[in-house]
Amino acid sequence: MQHHLTIKLLPSDSFSDERINAHIADHLSIDPSQISGYNLLKRSIDARSRQPAVLLSLLAFVGEPYIQREVRQIHLLDVSRAEKKVLIAGAGPAGLFAALKLIEQGIKPIILERGKDVRDRRRDLAALNRNGVVNAESNYCFGEGGAGTYSDGKLYTRSKKRGDVNRILNILVQFGANENILSDAHPHIGTNKLPEIIISIRNKIKEFGGEIFFEKKITDLLLSDSTLKGVQTADGISFDAENLILATGHSARDIFQLLHEKNILIEAKPFAIGVRVEHPQQLIDSIQYHCPTRDQFLPPAAYNVVEQVNGRGVFSFCMCLVGSSPRLQPLPVNWWSMAGRHRGEITLLPILA
Numbered sequence: 001m002q003h004h005l006t007i008k009l010l011p012s013d014s015f016s017d018e019r020i021n022a023h024i025a026d027h028l029s030i031d032p033s034q035i036s037g038y039n040l041l042k043r044s045i046d047a048r049s050r051q052p053a054v055l056l057s058l059l060a061f062v063g064e065p066y067i068q069r070e071v072r073q074i075h076l077l078d079v080s081r082a083e084k085k086v087l088i089a090g091a092g093p094a095g096l097f098a099a100l101k102l103i104e105q106g107i108k109p110i111i112l113e114r115g116k117d118v119r120d121r122r123r124d125l126a127a128l129n130r131n132g133v134v135n136a137e138s139n140y141c142f143g144e145g146g147a148g149t150y151s152d153g154k155l156y157t158r159s160k161k162r163g164d165v166n167r168i169l170n171i172l173v174q175f176g177a178n179e180n181i182l183s184d185a186h187p188h189i190g191t192n193k194l195p196e197i198i199i200s201i202r203n204k205i206k207e208f209g210g211e212i213f214f215e216k217k218i219t220d221l222l223l224s225d226s227t228l229k230g231v232q233t234a235d236g237i238s239f240d241a242e243n244l245i246l247a248t249g250h251s252a253r254d255i256f257q258l259l260h261e262k263n264i265l266i267e268a269k270p271f272a273i274g275v276r277v278e279h280p281q282q283l284i285d286s287i288q289y290h291c292p293t294r295d296q297f298l299p300p301a302a303y304n305v306v307e308q309v310n311g312r313g314v315f316s317f318c319m320c321l322v323g324s325s326p327r328l329q330p331l332p333v334n335w336w337s338m339a340g341r342h343r344g345e346i347t348l349l350p351i352l353a
Helices: 017-028 093-104 118-131 164-174 194-207 255-263 281-289
Strands: 002-009 035-046 053-062 083-091 106-115 211-214 217-226 225-234 238-240 244-246 276-278 306-311 312-313 322-323 332-334 346-348
Touching: 053 225, 083 093, 083 225, 093 106, 093 164, 106 255, 118 194, 164 238, 164 276, 194 211, 217 255
Parallel strands: 083 106, 083 244, 106 211
Antiparallel strands: 002 053, 035 053, 217 225, 225 238, 276 346, 306 312, 322 332
């Protein structure tokens, strides 16, 4: 029989299969030998009491063979000869996932990315970081994977209107993310893993007949009687299509200007103003975990701030590791957050305007 249950453990017990099985057996009032295995569904920290605890949501198998949880695979169709095609402006997360969805529906995606692929883009980032040389079309904002490629891959959202979040997490695992993102309350991929995941997604899109073009900046929309017929890129090449998905991100201001010039309706959205609040991680740990030193089995502590002031929202965005520039001490800078490493020393508080 399969049992859904939530158990509360000491942090040290949460990493021991033997102790987890003992807690399951105690919860179900059975002998541990009856448990053939369990699947971890969700892991979170409860730090409300003086003794922090780990909450595990589990699916336990009792008196029947254990079945390991499978990662849900997306079913892609061969669209290499599909008659229907859609142009996608931008190879960031929105553009790549839009392409996967189109392939699922038997529609051929053609992605036009103004920047370079992940590996070539890295050279431009190195030139920017070391020498201050900025490539206007290949930088932290533009290029394969979008701005998120060189972020730390946090996947946590408080929104309940994001659709099937678990489906997205499963897709990321399918393309190389660690399976722990399926169960962690605050899933995190890691800067070091994101580029390879992006490359895997790109290769899969091409394998099933989609097309991706780099260094193709859209400079004109080809219209006839207010109907889209295609786009033109900066190198003078035209791409024909009657459908275009704009997945350009917030930094592609020239696209917004182009839409305005073409009398295409665009609508402004509320913007956020961010401020940085810096804390030593030890301070946050001691406050959240009610102890001077964090238990080795607990992750770095985090916190959230949510408040409404005169109809405007103030909320914390994320916690990231902070370091200092060796040339400009003690100027604080955000560091990339690697998978499995310490993360969190600052909180960003965007204030909705």
